[in-house]
Amino acid sequence: MNITELTTNDTIFSLGLYNAVTIERMFNESKIVFDYEEEKLGIDGLYVMYSDEMNELLKFMNDRQKLHGFCPYCNKELVFNLTSVEINSELLERKVCVLKYSAIGPEEYDSMERHKDYKCNERIELLKNYTYFNKKAICTFDSSHIMNFFFKLDISYTGAKDSVTLTKVGQSPSYTEMNRHKHKKFSKVLKQINSYDDYVKGDNLFSHDVGVGAFVYLRRILEKILLFKFNDYTKHKGEKKATSIHEFKNMEMEKKIKLLKGYLPKEFDNLKQVYGILSSGIHNLEEDSCKGYYPVLKTAIDLILLEQKESMEKEKLKNKNKSAINKITPEVGEKADKELKKLAGSKK
Ligand SMILES: [Zn+2]
Incomplete structure (x- = not known):
């Protein structure tokens, strides 16, 4: 580099x-x-x-x-x-x-x-x-x-x-120690997509001077993110003729992205490119090149995780707010009724 x-x-x-x-x-x-x-x-x-x-x-x-x-x-x-x-x-x-x-x-x-x-x-x-x-x-x-x-x-x-x-x-402190906060920051999202171990192992390998091996874990994270998005997509769309998980897993990355097009947020735009670099790294690149590119690709994945984390938090807040609104609606109705009756009484 x-x-x-x-x-x-x-x-x-x-x-x-x-x-x-x-x-x-x-x-x-x-x-x-x-x-x-x-x-x-x-x-x-x-x-x-x-x-x-x-x-x-x-x-x-x-x-x-x-x-x-x-x-x-x-x-x-x-x-x-x-x-x-x-x-x-x-x-x-x-x-x-x-x-x-x-x-x-x-x-x-x-x-x-x-x-x-x-x-x-x-x-x-x-x-x-x-x-x-x-x-x-x-x-x-x-x-x-x-x-x-x-x-x-x-x-x-x-x-x-x-x-x-x-x-x-x-x-000092070590790379792993310094990045522990990132592991913590994304732990909920990573556990949700079943990739927490991949994330930590990728970082640990990189901090121990291993490039290609670290690439393998980053690629696994991307695959699992897409699989998670696919499950989410079929659940929300409720499509009758939806592709099965088995079919999806065997699809090429390009087809997976095409299938989910319109459903993936903009942070996923360079996913194909990132996946391409990771795959090329695993098959064709030298160990040193992989080590050089790791931080850049890791940041690309962090941005995707950040988007996922924020949308999870937004969804949670939305649901919480919705039930709070549902709860106060009858209360407001009752109070308004009382006020109206009081007003009508004072006019007499
Ligand atoms: Zn300090």
């Missing part, structure tokens, strides 16, 4: 352990033209700066910002202060070097290239001071609630090619 695909929140709270995040290039070269006012001379030069990916990495390391997350000690969603890594100011300078070819003859181009390599190497040496670094997320409600995240940088530079890999190598 590339660093530009992740937000700071993702990297801190959702990224699994030993899941490589790539910075494909550290440096970017671009041709520039020096334009001297007096002579209006267009002169070629080379401008070396950090790539967007490298800027993202430094921003991630250096930023102290506020993050929304779940504090397992407070047991609720809160704002966290993220600590920054104190980075050498020279390393933060985006411009690496400027080479003016016009100032020299072609015979000196080689030495210019060496100068560029030297400047890039300087930065790499500085970055190596941060091979292991730590970021802390501190709860704003109680500053003794500290979550620790440990990262490692693998830097490779061979002159023409450079790359960096960022890996989360440790965290």
Whole structure:
């Protein structure tokens, strides 16, 4: 996974352990033209700066910002202060070097290239001071609630090619501990669709560096959600010629979705796509790719569960309110009658 695909929140709270995040290039070269006012001379030069990916990495390391997350000690969603890594100011300078070819003859181009390599190497040496670094997320409600995240940088530079890999190598509390609130948050819905164990097992596998296995559980959740929706659909529609559960279970995903079309809420719109990625992951993707995609697919499933949870709560509230209205209707009638009689009496 590339660093530009992740937000700071993702990297801190959702990224699994030993899941490589790539910075494909550290440096970017671009041709520039020096334009001297007096002579209006267009002169070629080379401008070396950090790539967007490298800027993202430094921003991630250096930023102290506020993050929304779940504090397992407070047991609720809160704002966290993220600590920054104190980075050498020279390393933060985006411009690496400027080479003016016009100032020299072609015979000196080689030495210019060496100068560029030297400047890039300087930065790499500085970055190596941060091979292991730590970021802390501190709860704003109680500053003794500290979550620790440990990262490692693998830097490779061979002159023409450079790359960096960022890996989360440790965290406390564990991913499972941090996600326990989600398990709790969706426990009713998950139990209703008979998928609570799948949800927890998927997360546990992911937190133990297993990608494909975690995908299997996410796919099971989707299948069970659809089966639940199918049962709900036949119950509400009361169709005489309805498809049997057995037939439904054996249908291809596309047909299942088609059958339930119009009955599924909009959060289910990307279900086919998500299911496709999960299936492809199980059959064709590498372990690392599955681990990289897991948080994104998990969020897609969480959104579906959230929709289901909210509609369950709405239904419950509606029923409760309906019976309360039914209860007060005769009471209101009686009271109104009394008031009317009283009014009629006073007029006499
Ligand atoms: Zn807290």
